[in-house]
Amino acid sequence: xxxxxxxxxxxxxxxxxxxxxxxxxxxxxxxxxxxxxxxxxxxxxxxxxxxxxxxxxxxxxxxxxxxxxxxxxxxxxxxxxxxxxxxxxxxxxxxxxxxxxxxxxxxxxxxxxxxxxxxxxxxxxxxxxxxxxxxxxxxxxxxxxxxxxxxxxxxxxxxxxxxxxxxxxxxxxxxxxxxxxxxxxxxxxxxxxxxxxxxxxxxxxxxxxxxxxxxxxxxxxxxxxxxxxxxxxxxxxxxxxxxxxxxxxxxxxxxxxxxxxxxxxxxxxxxxxxxxxxxxxxxxxxxxxxxxxxxxxxxxxxxxxxxxxxxxxxxxxxxxxxxxxxxxxxxxxxxxxxxxxxxxxxxxxxxxxxxxxxxxxxxxxxxxxxxxxxxxxxxxxxxxxxxxxxxxxxxxxxxxxxxxxxxxxxxxxxxxxxxxxxxxxxxxxxxxxxxxxxxxxxxxxx
Numbered sequence: 364x365x366x367x368x369x370x371x372x373x374x375x376x377x378x379x380x381x382x383x384x385x386x387x388x389x390x391x392x393x394x395x396x397x398x399x400x401x402x403x404x405x406x407x408x409x410x411x412x413x414x415x416x417x418x419x420x421x422x423x424x425x426x427x428x429x430x431x432x433x434x435x436x437x438x439x440x441x442x443x444x445x446x447x448x449x450x451x452x453x454x455x456x457x458x459x460x461x462x463x464x465x466x467x468x469x470x471x472x473x474x475x476x477x478x479x480x481x482x483x484x485x486x487x488x489x490x491x492x493x494x495x496x497x498x499x500x501x502x503x504x505x506x507x508x509x510x511x512x513x514x515x516x517x518x519x520x521x522x523x524x525x526x527x528x529x530x531x532x533x534x535x536x537x538x539x540x541x542x543x544x545x546x547x548x549x550x551x552x553x554x555x556x557x558x559x560x561x562x563x564x565x566x567x568x569x570x571x572x573x574x575x576x577x578x579x580x581x582x583x584x585x586x587x588x589x590x591x592x593x594x595x596x597x598x599x600x601x602x603x604x605x606x607x608x609x610x611x612x613x614x615x616x617x618x619x620x621x622x623x624x625x626x627x628x629x630x631x632x633x634x635x636x637x638x639x640x641x642x643x644x645x646x647x648x649x650x651x652x653x654x655x656x657x658x659x660x661x662x663x664x665x666x667x668x669x670x671x672x673x674x675x676x677x678x679x680x681x682x683x684x685x686x687x688x689x690x691x692x693x694x695x696x697x698x699x700x701x702x703x704x705x706x707x708x709x710x711x712x713x714x715x716x717x718x719x720x721x722x723x724x725x726x727x728x729x730x731x732x733x734x735x736x737x738x739x740x741x742x743x744x745x746x747x748x749x750x751x752x753x754x755x756x757x758x759x760x761x762x763x764x765x766x767x768x769x770x771x772x773x774x775x776x777x778x779x780x781x782x783x784x785x786x787x788x789x790x791x792x793x794x795x796x797x798x799x800x801x802x803x804x805x806x807x808x809x
Contacts, residue, residue: 397430399431418683423473427482441604442603448603451593455589463588464585470583471583496629504595506585506631507625510577526598577626628654629659636666636669
């Protein structure tokens with residue numbers, strides 16, 4: 364108990380202090396929004412100039428966006444619900460008028476260039492979009508949306524099981540996705556989640572086959588005012604070992620006004636790892652990157668499912684360095700729609716000769732297969748994460764990426780599954796028709 368109290372106090376002091384340990388000058392940072400990032404090993408990762416966290420800290424200073432890392436201090440990682448355990452004390456001392464962005468560190472980047480004016484404008488747009496999205500639900504927390512469903516914990520409960528709508532208490536605990544006893548199964552529970560989230564998206568947007576197909580909650584990114592985030596945490600009542608994505612989706616089912624999803628990727632952008640490199644859905648416009656399908660320019664870009672090849676290409680396209688966890692063919696495919704920095708190999712991008720000397724740049728080492736990513740030690744979405752020893756992506760014969768414990772919806776049937784009117788496989792199957800793929804490659808390589 365004493366250790367936990369000391370840990371909480373150290374996190375509180377870190378929130379009050381600048382990144383160098385000195386009191387921050389108020390004028391240096393915006394007061395309307397702040398970024399909190401969860402990381403269990405910040406002291407090691409932050410010093411590496413090729414990590415997403417280092418990139419985010421650099422670009423947040425350009426945007427005058429105060430960024431604080433929390434969750435370290437020697438506490439071991441216990442599960443997906445861990446990041447909520449020490450969060451509340453930080454929210455209690457935060458300015459009640461400041462929007463707080465919550466993000467994971469190892470698969471998220473800040474989508475701003477090294478240009479102060481543009482960076483400030485992107486953050487301004489983020490704040491404005493928050494108020495638009497929450498106009499009808501002024502106390503809601505905005506959570507990111509993605510094109511894949513579902514984490515394996517959701518195969519072990521239906522949407523109504525986690526919460527009692529009358530008492531507000533938890534009825535059931537979520538298991539930890541990917542671990543023994545919490546593995547993927549295509550069953551009635553999953554069908555219920557898919558049906559619920561697609562119906563909610565249709566009710567919200569009024570569109571069937573919503574543009575971009577991002578209808579499923581992703582817990583890696585969220586934003587809200589401190590009091591609203593504290594309310595969410597209190598109602599969530601999550602234990603460290605629970606899968607937060609499952610519990611948050613259950614919360615949204617029982618209490619629909621607490622959470623609003625960013626369906627159009629206006630604030631948070633999620634890439635679509637089940638499609639392989641075609642699912643790296645951002646392109647360059649000379650400054651911040653734009654979502655290829657929604658044409659939006661989100662402040663935060665996320666690569667769930669350990670989609671590190673996409674993450675590193677995006678970092679280089681924004682002018683940063685990366686760990687170069689991609690194949691030469693993937694990088695060549697993406698350069699046609701990435702920024703000038705990416706096309707010229709600037710910002711630490713690997714030269715073609717460097718990449719060609721390694722048949723598989725994604726190495727299965729502790730540095731990039733960490734205890735904490737978005738989805739835990741084993742990836743969470745699959746028994747062995749996204750990658751396997753057989754190549755960059757886990758594959759099944761020659762058919763491409765498979766979902767493992769993440770589930771089948773978003774690849775086999777398209778992101779809307781095979782339920783109701785959501786039956787199209789043209790846009791979001793993990794293997795497009797050959798004619799579509801040829802056209803895509805032709806357009807990207809121009």
